[in-house]
Amino acid sequence: MASALEIVRVDPFDDTAVDAWWQAYAVAKRADMGEDALIWTRGEARAELQQRSATTERRAYLALGDDGAIGSGSLALGLKDNLHSGAIGVTVPPQFRRRGIGSALLAHIEAEARAAGRRTFRAETAWPASAPADGSGEPGREFARRHGYEIALGDLQNKLALPVSDAVITSLLADAPADGYEIRGWVGAVPEEFVADWAALDAILDTEAPTGELDMEASSADVDDHRADEELQRRQGRTSFGVVALASDGRIAAYTQIVVSSDDGNAYQWGTLVRREDRANRLGLRIKLENLRMLQQHSPDTPRIYTYNAESNRHMLAVNTRLGFVATGRLAELQKRV
Template sequence: MTEITIEQLRVPDALDGDSATEFLQAVEVSRKVRVNTWGNDELAYTAEELFQLCHDPYEWYVVLVVRLDGAIVGRAGIALPLDDNTDLAHVTLDVLPAAEGRGLGRKLLEAAELFVRGENRRIVVVETNHPAADLRVEAPEHVAATRDGSLMPLSSREALFAHNAGYVLEQVEQFGACALPLPPSLGGRLKDRAIAAHSSAYAVHRWMDTCPEKWAQDIVRLEQSISDDDGAPEAWDVAKLREAEELSALTGRHTLVSAAECLETGALVAFTSISVLKHRDDVAFQDDTVVDSQHRGKDVGLHIKVENMEQLTREFPQVKTLYTWNSPDNTYMLSVNAQLGFVSAGVTGQWRKDFNAID
């Protein structure tokens, strides 16, 4: 008789030695799931990254594992913010393809929800991943995202799973990848075009890891213009900016920023950032790109993104792929990314369950 058990995984004190064996097995499960989904492990946590995540001072990260006859075949990562959004939990589910079809994912999700509710978290968000090839399949049924009406086919196993578990599709994001380095001729051509579009009205400033004091307040102002999931401005100030920089330094993450100064006012009006993780030297991740509303339509975003990708190649020539996520309704940024050479790799779906609406 097949035995199925679910338990909380103990985080070891270090990654070497017998005490880390099961932790490393859970990491390998996640890696194999990413390979099955995307065809490579570039989006998988390394053991070092997951270990750091489990020691994040701003987020409590818990791992549940499901065993099939004693062997770990799946895991649920539960991220509980400790600073903001303390009624929220993010849950990531991974089940080995060979173990699918036994209801293990549903059992894991139910166990994760029970844990979350025990910690007085009322909202759970789960993410589903859909390669571009899967989206080409015609589907008779779709579900629309509440945020922008984007459609997700229910022919997807992951989407149907979330839908049947009572989750509401909140958002769909386009997922793209760009091969690096950016060809010099392409970068030069795009910068020339951008400069012509805004008539050299902006100067670009670049830095890595630490924002110059001169620009800190401007970066905070631009960060505050980004809306969080509830549509409210994020709480952000210079102290929080410096705190985030210190945390990145402790984890070994590097952040590259290119920002545009309006020469008429002397203020920063746009910035874009890229993250390079300590334990992955082959990939990088596009973070925020923000352009002040008064300065849009002048190719400022294109200009600073080219500059930042060139900075990335200079500082980290070993990075071969840059990944990005964008809302489908952000047509300008999708157009910019297409010009830079980004190709669609698929979409991710953000699904939400609110226990307040259920109880």
């Protein structure tokens, strides 16, 4: 272990500490995933840490040693739901690995989670598509295995190079007519007439989509909480593109969202969900195509879209394949019960 290891809680309003915390995180992620490392930018991460959220308490930790900042960690605690669990992150730049720094960080954060009454710990680790499918030999996967974290759900990271030609989009739209549904889309905040339905669908995304062995419950469907998240996105410089399919009664039958980062220029596919009673109508394909077309109209310089999907979600993976997404990595959603 490093000779003078100290683990400190990061003050989100201390720019020097946040910069050191973020730098350790970013270097570690890039070492593991290369150009396809999906990293929240410094400004985005700072804005999230500083948010006074009613739904999530976020903590950041910095490991300090003789060489300065030698590791970083995080803990997210739900305040309205999933009160039994905590989401833990540990990152150590490659030049400081195998010194016990990651283990010390993890033990410290797990103790904080237990003190908050949490007994299920969640974490993530990623590896490139060129690595073994089960992550064997990859540093994050092996670290997790040594500390009792098992894969609860395996996801594929996929990338779509933009633009996709209008001809391809039009051809695919012909296979998803969405008869009986009205398609609506917008840039920015969800319109007031749809926000309650949107928040309700978004809240059950993590439990309606494949969850594997993950021990989690639906998140808050409170409209005020949703608006607070939209305000965070605004402060982060992110732009949201939303599309819904409306059933004959005016309710949202399906929704999808793409978010563009003004910092790194990339687009990220966030939630896509079709209500159970409206499935098998190719609504998922239709709304994703409409959203892609809207993104290219309003943000023509966006170079690519990244997305994650559970490997078991064959339907959505098939939709993404038809759109032209290619696999760039794998993400393991990890879990440990204590």
